[in-house]
Amino acid sequence: MSIVQRFSKIFFYLALFPAVIVLCAWQGWAWWSWATAPPAPKSSTGETSDADKTVQIRIPPGSTSKQIGSYLESAGLIRSSNAWDLWVRWLNTQNKGVFKAGTYELSPTQSLKEIAEQISQGSVVQISFTIPEGRNLKQMAAYFESQGFFPAQDFLAATKQIPRDKFPWLPSGLPHLEGFLYPDTYQIASGGITPKAVIDIMLKRFEQVALPMYQKNPQQIKLNLLQWVTLASIVEKEAVIPAERPRIAGVFTQRLQKGMKLEADPTVEYGLNIQQTVDQPLTFKQVKTPSPYNTYLNRGLPPTPIASPGKASLQATLNPEKTDYLFFVARYDGTHVFSRTLAEHQAAVAAIRKQRVQQNQGAIPQPN
Structure with a gap:
């Protein structure tokens, strides 16, 4: 092969190389666009379809980003856990993203980016619970356990810890919080359902609703x-x-x-x-x-x-x-x-x- 032929071959490959790079980049971008797109398109008729229905998925405390990707892919909420891993690496590098535990309501019509943002922001489902008037602590504990919130004994143990530092109006010497957990309907983030969180929100409601009644209303009989x-x-x-x-x-x-x-x-x-x-x-x-x-x-x-x-x-x-x-x-x-x-x-x-x-x-x- 002559020198001219060799140089011609070299120039041919050099000319072909950018085209290969462009082709690979295009294929990579095409895969990325596919992998990060919603698994199911939104309904164009305006009516709710199976694709539009949301899915509740629970992210347990301590879950790794790789485990979360597997949960999402198994639930049909993302197309590729590999794409999730790549996105998470970029998110951790650029934004120091941290995914929060809890129950999320997600849709297969959301993109991978939208799902990642929702979980990183901790936009969890709000859980509702209702305590009717006249319930005592043991009845509340049994109710919370029946709802799958936490064991009854954990709640009862927490009611014996009197948070007078946070609620200084609580009477001194209380053995437990019987009577001061205000009966009402509450909304609480699914990721924050602990005995302490439930107790705090109920004491706060007592402070907002009941305490002003006692402080402002005249009493026919003097009671502390x-x-x-x-x-x-x-x-x-x-x-x-x-x-x-x-x-x-x-x-x-x-x-x-x-x-x-x-x-x-x-x-x-x-x-x-x-x-x-x-x-x-x-x-x-x-x-x-x-x-x-x-x-x-x-x-x-x-x-x-x-x-x-x-x-x-x-x-x-x-x-x-x-x-x-x-x-x-x-x-x-x-x-x-x-x-x-x-x-x-x-x-x-x-x-x-x-x-x-x-x-x-x-x-x-x-x-x-």
Whole structure:
């Protein structure tokens, strides 16, 4: 081969090299564009299609970026975990991106970049939970465990840590937070569901809703914060019909002022960790069982609230009905019979028991 031919061949390859580079770059860019594009196109009809439906995916704490890529690819949210790895390396280099644990609502119509940004920003799903009025700590703990939030025992242990540094208005000497976790519906980030986080958000709601009521409203009977919440919790457990709350609060207020025992069944139930029913009321033995919470045996209020009172019961306790009633007994429809004297009360109890016996007898088939 002559020198001219050799140089011609060299020039040919040199001329071909840029074309090869361009071709490889084009192929690489084409693959990258495909790999980072949404796996499914958005519906062009305006109607929701399977492709438009979101997917909830949980990123466990401590997950590596490579594991996250595998989760996303397996869920059909990205086309390539390799492309995810490349993107993450660039993100870590350029933006120091950190992916946050939690539950995310993602769509296969999102690009890889959009998904990465959502997870790096911690835009997690908001979880809702509801604590009705009158629930105690053990009931809350069982609820949280049933929802898969955390073990019941973890929650109960956390309620014994009184955060007075953050909520200095909490009464001193509390053994637990019974009564101060405000009953309401809450939204919390899925990545932050811990006993402490739940407790903090509920105490904050008490601080926002209940505490101003106590600080601003005049009281017919002088109660400190702990006494107010404790009495309101008993009213909450006794009242079924909203209209009766102020009257029930009035009866308890009268008894306290006269130095009488409250004799409230819910305090006995709380102390013994039981719950009476229509068919299984408290027994004489249970009522006579000693407990700091037994208001049949002990005068005054129990040492702590027995549940979380709602706004209506808290307000009724601040402004109880002025009444000369000193007793009440529950009917079987949720209402109560109120009495001024012990004799009237005993007669009402006997009448209600007789009615119950007649109802039970009427429910038993009679022989032919």
